[in-house]
Amino acid sequence: MPTRRPAAALALAAGLVVIAGGVAGLLLTRHPAPVMRPVAAGVAALPAPTGPIVAPPQSAAPKPVAAPVSLTIPLIGVKTNLMTLGLGADGELQVPPLSMASVAGWYTGSPRPGSIGSAIIVGHIDTTKGPAVFYRLNKLTRGDEIYVKRADGTLAEFRVTSVQSYPKDDFPTQEVYGPVPDAELRLITCGGAYDFATHHYVRNTVVYAIEVS
Numbered sequence: 001m002p003t004r005r006p007a008a009a010l011a012l013a014a015g016l017v018v019i020a021g022g023v024a025g026l027l028l029t030r031h032p033a034p035v036m037r038p039v040a041a042g043v044a045a046l047p048a049p050t051g052p053i054v055a056p057p058q059s060a061a062p063k064p065v066a067a068p069v070s071l072t073i074p075l076i077g078v079k080t081n082l083m084t085l086g087l088g089a090d091g092e093l094q095v096p097p098l099s100m101a102s103v104a105g106w107y108t109g110s111p112r113p114g115s116i117g118s119a120i121i122v123g124h125i126d127t128t129k130g131p132a133v134f135y136r137l138n139k140l141t142r143g144d145e146i147y148v149k150r151a152d153g154t155l156a157e158f159r160v161t162s163v164q165s166y167p168k169d170d171f172p173t174q175e176v177y178g179p180v181p182d183a184e185l186r187l188i189t190c191g192g193a194y195d196f197a198t199h200h201y202v203r204n205t206v207v208y209a210i211e212v213s
Contacts, residue, residue, distance in 0.1 A: 065114040066150035068106050071121060075144050076136040082106045082121065082148075096124060101132035104187075113148040114156035114183050114211055118176070122188045125201070134189035138163060138205045146185060146209050157213035158185045165191060166204045176206055183211035 072079050085094040085105040096105045104123035111117035124132035146158040166172060176186055185208075192203025 065112050065156070066152035066154065068113045068119070068121075068148045068156075069151050070149040071104055072147040072149070073140070073144070074147075076139050078104075078133060078136075080104050080123075080133050084108050085122070095122060096133075098124070098127050101127045101129075104133050110177075111183075112150070113158075113185055114150070114154075114213075116181070116183055118178070118180055118184045118186050119148075120177070120186050120188065125189045125191060134187065134205075137187060137189050137207060138165070138191060140207055146187070146207075148185070155213065156183070156211055158209035159212045160207055160209045162208045164206050164208070166206065167192075168200070168202060168204055171204055185209040185211070 067084075068082050070079070070081050080103050083096060083100070083103055083105045085096070085107045086109070088094050094105070096103055101124040104121050106113070107120040107122065110120040113119040113121075123134035123137075125135050125137070126132045140160050140163050142160055142162060144160040146160065148156045148158070150156065176188075187207040187209070189205050190201035190203070191205040192201050194201055
């Protein structure tokens with residue numbers, strides 16, 4: 001997702017937390033340039049949300065939208081296909097493999113982008129080889145454009161409403177994953193300082209966006 005610093009595998013795994021509580025640490029920082037670090041051990045330690053992350057049914061059910069297939073963020077040069085992420089055998093949320101760190105993933109347990117609720121897309125910040133798909137995620141600001149293309153060719157356009165950085169041990173799970181009354185998007189990666197003792201970044205970067213298309 002200047003002085004060269006070690007770049008580590010995204011501790012993406014830590015950010016998507018159980019809706020009921022508990023967080024690992026998807027984090028992102030404003031590194032000027034990557035520096036090689038050991039692969040982060042926590043990259044697969046992503047608990048799966050267990051609570052509802054969509055708003056209650058509306059009186060008039062909205063038309064279903066197609067599954068997302070790609071993500072484009074013009075300002076930071078992101079143009080990636082979207083893999084699907086589910087739950088592993090251990091019950092934890094899957095994350096993109098490090099061999100595909102240039103590709104982001106949509107968590108299928110969350111709404112499809114453009115549906116009511118908070119659609120969740122996650123991606124690595126870096127690997128030992130350099131920057132990954134969400135390396136510059138924290139450069140986004142309010143009003144920046146995000147586009148999600150869907151399987152039927154339709155395009156969902158979102159506008160950033162805020163970009164937040166949270167300590168991984170104080171992650172606001174309800175705010176990030178809780179029900180919302182409209183179509184929203186959450187982009188999550190890791191950031192902050194890199195803890196060599198735990199092999200994790202210490203903060204989570206979350207981009208909040210709302211559909212405008």
